[in-house]
Amino acid sequence: MSEGSSGDEYAVGVPEERGRDRDADGEASTIIESRDLSVWYNDEQALRSVSMEIPEKRVTAMVGPSGCGKSTYLRSINRMNDLIDAARVEGEMLFDGKNVYDDDVDPVALRRRIGMVFQQPNPFPKSIYDNVAYGLRLQDRTENLDEKVEQALRDAALWDEVKDQLDQSGLDLSGGQQQRLCIARAIAVDPEVVLMDEPASALDPVATSKIEDLIDDMAEEYTVVIVTHNMQQAARISDKTAVFLTGGELVEFDDTEKVFENPENDRVEDYITGKFG
Numbered sequence: 681m682s683e684g685s686s687g688d689e690y691a692v693g694v695p696e697e698r699g700r701d702r703d704a705d706g707e708a709s710t711i712i713e714s715r716d717l718s719v720w721y722n723d724e725q726a727l728r729s730v731s732m733e734i735p736e737k738r739v740t741a742m743v744g745p746s747g748c749g750k751s752t753y754l755r756s757i758n759r760m761n762d763l764i765d766a767a768r769v770e771g772e773m774l775f776d777g778k779n780v781y782d783d784d785v786d787p788v789a790l791r792r793r794i795g796m797v798f799q800q801p802n803p804f805p806k807s808i809y810d811n812v813a814y815g816l817r818l819q820d821r822t823e824n825l826d827e828k829v830e831q832a833l834r835d836a837a838l839w840d841e842v843k844d845q846l847d848q849s850g851l852d853l854s855g856g857q858q859q860r861l862c863i864a865r866a867i868a869v870d871p872e873v874v875l876m877d878e879p880a881s882a883l884d885p886v887a888t889s890k891i892e893d894l895i896d897d898m899a900e901e902y903t904v905v906i907v908t909h910n911m912q913q914a915a916r917i918s919d920k921t922a923v924f925l926t927g928g929e930l931v932e933f934d935d936t937e938k939v940f941e942n943p944e945n946d947r948v949e950d951y952i953t954g955k956f957g
């Protein structure tokens with residue numbers, strides 16, 4: 681519980697050190713903005729007219745009870761919902777001011793700029809090196825490949841653990857290392873945004889803590905949007921928090937400290953203090 685919060689009233693406090701360096705930079709500009717974004721799966725509405733501005737080079741957390749639409753929102757940002765036949769999107773999702781759902785947007789090119797890391801670590805059945813080099817080779821960016829692979833592994837806080845075994849299969853790593861390998865793979869191609877869907881939920885507390893430290897560092901260079909079930913995690917690592925509640929409604933979006941220590945909405949307060957969800 682941080683100083684200045686209201687004691688035991690709230691179950692989750694925001695650590696004093698969270699985001700301190702980034703806060704010193706002042707307000708960040710908006711990189712992603714949804715305007716009245718609604719998503720349906722067949723007749724079921726998963727998101728209801730969600731408007732939100734996500735700041736650049738910050739960590740934005742999406743929290744809320746199961747089924748409230750967090751992952752749907754995340755997948756709307758880089759059009760991963762396109763891969764689901766039943767999904768239908770209305771409204772706008774602006775990235776750098778351009779609606780990603782415009783006809784002239786190539787979703788594959790979009791996903792190069794907006795990478796994604798999933799709940800279950802999913803390295804390719806290839807060597808550690810080849811996992812990281814994969815996207816660069818695909819894009820024909822093989823100049824100085826060794827250096828690029830090393831840099832991505834360093835940025836993902838994995839280099840020291842794997843530098844002598846780059847030829848070994850990525851699948852032989854521990855779960856936490858595999859997830860950092862997936863993060864290295866995502867950042868090797870220099871995306872502007874990294875979307876993370878519960879990236880630590882399959883990991884033990886030590887591996888989780890490494891991923892959280894890494895996310896904090898990543899925000900120096902990237903915009904990170906993370907879905908998490910874990911309120912403490914959202915409070916620890918994010919600058920902004922979006923709270924979705926059942927029915928796909930965004931009920932609160934503000935600085936993480938404000939959301940956790942003095943939420944505007946009674947239902948949000950009930951949710952983050954653990955009264956439901």
Ligand SMILES: Nc1ncnc2c1ncn2[C@@H]1O[C@H](COP(=O)(O)OP(=O)(O)OP(=O)(O)O)[C@@H](O)[C@H]1O
Nearest residue numbers: 721726744745746747748749750751752753764766
């Ligand atoms: N591929 C799909 N096909 C049909 N319905 C879906 C699909 N994916 C999600 N839904 C439905 O959309 C709603 C929102 O789901 P979503 O996965 O976005 O929520 P969530 O908040 O991320 O949930 P969780 O925390 O459990 O992962 C749910 O009612 C879910 O059943």
